[in-house]
Amino acid sequence: MKKTMHPPPPTHTPPTPCRAGKVYLIGAGPGDPELITVKGLKLLQRAEVVVYDYLASKKLLKHVPQAAQLVYVGKMGGVHHAHTQDEINQMLVDFARQGKLVVRLKGGDPFIFGRGGEEIEMLVEHGIAYEVVPGVTSATAAATYAGVPITHRQHTTSVAFVTGHEDPTKAASTIAWDKIATGIGTLVFYMGIKNLPIITEKLMAHGRSPETPVVVVRWASTPEQQSVEGTLATIADKVQAARIKPPALIVVGEVVSLRDKINWYEKRPLFGKRILVTRTREQASELVHRLEDLGANCLEGSTIALVPPDSWAALDKELHRLADYDWLLFTSINAIKFFFQRLTEIGMDARDLKGPKIGVVGTTTAEFLQGHGLRADLLPEEFTAEGLAAALEKEGMSGKKVLLPRAAKAREVLPETLATAGAEVVTVPVYRNVQPADYAEVRQALEEKAIDLITFTSSSTVINFLEMLHCADEAEQQRLLDGVKIATIGPITAKTASQNGMAIHIQPKTFTIPALVDAILAYYASRR
Ligand code: SAH
Numbered sequence: 082m083k084k085t086m087h088p089p090p091p092t093h094t095p096p097t098p099c100r101a102g103k104v105y106l107i108g109a110g111p112g113d114p115e116l117i118t119v120k121g122l123k124l125l126q127r128a129e130v131v132v133y134d135y136l137a138s139k140k141l142l143k144h145v146p147q148a149a150q151l152v153y154v155g156k157m158g159g160v161h162h163a164h165t166q167d168e169i170n171q172m173l174v175d176f177a178r179q180g181k182l183v184v185r186l187k188g189g190d191p192f193i194f195g196r197g198g199e200e201i202e203m204l205v206e207h208g209i210a211y212e213v214v215p216g217v218t219s220a221t222a223a224a225t226y227a228g229v230p231i232t233h234r235q236h237t238t239s240v241a242f243v244t245g246h247e248d249p250t251k252a253a254s255t256i257a258w259d260k261i262a263t264g265i266g267t268l269v270f271y272m273g274i275k276n277l278p279i280i281t282e283k284l285m286a287h288g289r290s291p292e293t294p295v296v297v298v299r300w301a302s303t304p305e306q307q308s309v310e311g312t313l314a315t316i317a318d319k320v321q322a323a324r325i326k327p328p329a330l331i332v333v334g335e336v337v338s339l340r341d342k343i344n345w346y347e348k349r350p351l352f353g354k355r356i357l358v359t360r361t362r363e364q365a366s367e368l369v370h371r372l373e374d375l376g377a378n379c380l381e382g383s384t385i386a387l388v389p390p391d392s393w394a395a396l397d398k399e400l401h402r403l404a405d406y407d408w409l410l411f412t413s414i415n416a417i418k419f420f421f422q423r424l425t426e427i428g429m430d431a432r433d434l435k436g437p438k439i440g441v442v443g444t445t446t447a448e449f450l451q452g453h454g455l456r457a458d459l460l461p462e463e464f465t466a467e468g469l470a471a472a473l474e475k476e477g478m479s480g481k482k483v484l485l486p487r488a489a490k491a492r493e494v495l496p497e498t499l500a501t502a503g504a505e506v507v508t509v510p511v512y513r514n515v516q517p518a519d520y521a522e523v524r525q526a527l528e529e530k531a532i533d534l535i536t537f538t539s540s541s542t543v544i545n546f547l548e549m550l551h552c553a554d555e556a557e558q559q560r561l562l563d564g565v566k567i568a569t570i571g572p573i574t575a576k577t578a579s580q581n582g583m584a585i586h587i588q589p590k591t592f593t594i595p596a597l598v599d600a601i602l603a604y605y606a607s608r609r
Contacts, residue, residue, distance in 0.1 A: 102177035104204055106197050108190040108216015109137035112303040121214045128184040130176045136188025170203040177209040190218040194244060194271045220269040223301035223330040227308045228344030229337050236335040237266025245273015245280055262287035267334035274327050278317040285313050294337035299329035304378030349376030350602055357382050357535045359542040371598045382523040387415055390489055390510040393423055399484055399509055406437040407481040412466055414449040419511040420486045421453055431455055442469050445593060464592045470498035479503035486511040514541055520549040527561045534566040540577035547581055555582060570597050
């Protein structure tokens with residue numbers, strides 16, 4: 082018999098990437114993007130490829146470097162697989178072989194009903210380097226965010242995580258229903274919504290009391306969280322009546338009764354309120370953070386994007402003769418931002434502003450200016466352009482030279498009032514408002530009546546918002562805004578809104594973001 086011939090040894094070694102790739106299997110946490118671990122976040126910030134699932138919060142992707150490749154391999158309740166598990170496994174191997182730092186991001190914890198084990202086995206087989214970063218699993222998050230301590234000395238000493246996805250018609254169940262029904266204190270079922278009637282029946286049939294409290298929690302730890310409470314006997318009907326769909330968890334056990342006392346998350350004052358915040362992308366965050374802290378579910382409809390003016394020539398000219406001016410006025414933080422951006426670009430800095438006195442429109446503007454190392458000389462009592470004009474008139478404007486850097490399109494009340502009072506006012510554009518192209522998400526939310534409240538923080542947010550809705554006529558606008566409450570930051574914005582056919586429900590006494598938030602709270606408190 083002929084001896085097996087071995088192929089000759091290769092004359093050259095195959096090219097190896099300059100550095101070896103590595104796969105980090107990371108738990109994204111249950112839903113709230115802030116519940117990822119510090120380690121997971123740091124790795125995301127260095128990722129070159131991110132392969133992520135349906136349940137991993139999309140908000141986490143904003144931490145990924147711009148140049149990174151994002152691959153969605155979504156899985157929704159076992160259906161709509163964008164990629165098969167084999168394809169995902171192969172993808173991880175391939176990216177790592179290209180020398181990439183690969184983050185495999187999964188909802189909750191990757192090793193709890195996440196098929197993380199299978200993905201790692203494949204990496205081991207191919208000799209790929211890897212690490213696993215655990216995550217907050219949705220079971221503990223759902224219990225916590227529904228006000229249920231998953232264990233408690235007075236109620237239970239054991240807890241089990243169980244799949245609710247097992248084919249209920251399977252003759253030989255791999256779940257030991259007889260043992261878990263009464264042998265374990267708290268039971269948490271993943272992927273069990275469809276099978277809920279069977280799960281509760283099995284538990285009762287194997288001796289668990291029908292009175293055992295149960296809570297079902299959907300989209301736990303997110304602003305969309307919904308929970309339905311009942312007992313083993315009643316929960317299936319209640320969940321069906323509430324039309325709860327996946328993803329949701331079923332928490333069964335005496336600890337659920339503690340929810341009455343410690344349901345901290347759902348008791349926040351704006352919980353469940355869906356608020357559309359119309360602001361520039363740059364500015365929306367403060368308002369959004371405050372509202373979200375109070376439990377609101379915010380949709381950011383950026384009605385305005387801010388860009389530099391068509392030309393800097395007008396500002397440049399005035400910057401070189403700042404010493405001629407008596408006053409420099411800022412009526413928005415955007416004006417300050419773009420003004421300083423240009424000042425720095427042309428090699429000047431705050432020291433060049435020592436000549437003129439500086440006036441601002443309100444405390445927010447004053448604080449922002451302070452951030453640039455400058456104290457405002459004048460702050461009006463009323464935080465509007467009219468208020469600033471009145472304060473300046475008191476200072477005496479006759480013969481004074483005033484520089485007003487501002488938006489390309491702006492109200493004329495301030496320069497006109499000052500000119501009438503005898504000042505020479507020079508306005509220069511430092512930024513322009515442009516409308517972001519895509520407003521489809523906002524429109525759809527309004528169509529679906531998924532918005533409770535809209536906030537407007539300037540007249541231009543009102544006007545741009547309406548323009549972007551593209552309503553055919555007033556009737557369509559009325560239909561879209563029917564039932565939606567409107568909050569405006571101040572009287573000018575309110576006037577613009579009402580002139581455009583909106584009824585104003587919320588209007589703070591002082592015209593700041595914190596005051597607007599307080600007014601929103603007071604409004605809902607009075608209706609409770
Ligand atoms: N690895 C994940 C579980 C994936 S299995 C983890 O550790 O959490 C998918 C199931 O998890 C869903 O069917 C649902 O039962 C549960 N789940 C995941 N995120 C959830 C959330 N935010 N709220 C409620 N259930 C969730």
